[in-house]
Amino acid sequence: QxxxxxxxxxxxxxxxxxxxxNCTYSxxxxxxxxxxxxxxxxxxxxIMFIYSNGDKEDGRFTAQLNKASQYVSLLxxxxxxxxxxxxxxxxxxxxxxxxxxxxxxxxxxx
Amino acid sequence: xxKVTQSSRYLVKRxxxxxxxxxxxxxxxxxxFWYRQDPGLxxxxxxxxxxxxxxxxxxxxxxYSVSREKKERFSLILESxxxxxxxxxxxASSSASGQGSYGYTFGSGTRLTVV
Numbered sequence: 064q065x066x067x068x069x070x071x072x073x074x075x076x077x078x079x080x081x082x083x084x085n086c087t088y089s090x091x092x093x094x095x096x097x098x099x100x101x102x103x104x105x106x107x108x109x110i111m112f113i114y115s116n117g118d119k120e121d122g123r124f125t126a127q128l129n130k131a132s133q134y135v136s137l138l139x140x141x142x143x144x145x146x147x148x149x150x151x152x153x154x155x156x157x158x159x160x161x162x163x164x165x166x167x168x169x170x171x172x173x
Numbered sequence: 174x175x176k177v178t179q180s181s182r183y184l185v186k187r188x189x190x191x192x193x194x195x196x197x198x199x200x201x202x203x204x205x206f207w208y209r210q211d212p213g214l215x216x217x218x219x220x221x222x223x224x225x226x227x228x229x230x231x232x233x234x235x236x237y238s239v240s241r242e243k244k245e246r247f248s249l250i251l252e253s254x255x256x257x258x259x260x261x262x263x264x265a266s267s268s269a270s271g272q273g274s275y276g277y278t279f280g281s282g283t284r285l286t287v288v
Binding site: 097099105106107108109112151153159160161163164165166 | 204216218267277278
């Protein structure tokens with residue numbers, strides 16, 4: 064079992080709809096979780112982090128964490144074509160090392 | 174406003190060459206990392222460093238070495254480049270304060286082609 068798992072997609076969502084990206088992790092010791100966005104040919108950029116159970120909102124983005132189910136998700140409201148990218152979920156392992164999922168490719172259709 | 178700088182965006186090297194990839198960060202971060210990213214395989218950790226002159230192997234260290242003589246600089250060395258090392262190489266840094274609460278900052282990446 065991979066330490067951080069994501070559905071690789073591709074996930075296709077119409078413009079204006081809610082995009083839902085999901086991630087599960089295997090290490091119950093992981094405390095902090097991150098969502099990165101990566102455009103084709105570019106490096107990953109951090110968009111959200113979460114370490115408490117529940118929801119965390121930032122603009123159109125909401126990260127959700129359920130430690131009991133070992134589940135992290137990212138919701139993107141009012142999806143825009145510029146949101147089309149690969150989204151990487153990551154969890155802290157040990158003191159400072161991030162373990163990444165394979166990424167989910169998201170396409171927003173105008 | 175660049176915070177993590179990788180010395181080359183694109184690099185073409187010949188098989189057997191010794192290759193140096195340089196990474197510099199200006200955020201005074203303690204931690205630095207080297208990843209490679211390949212289609213279908215995601216990000217794989219090669220080496221990381223939590224302090225000057227300190228290094229730890231990641232998941233795929235074979236064929237690579239690293240050097241960290243100064244806090245701001247972390248170099249990845251391919252001792253004898255091979256075609257299976259053709260990849261996108263990403264450097265990242267993070268602060269040691271908090272449990273990685275601010276995540277990594279990535280450099281822009283170096284696309285290395287070994288011919």
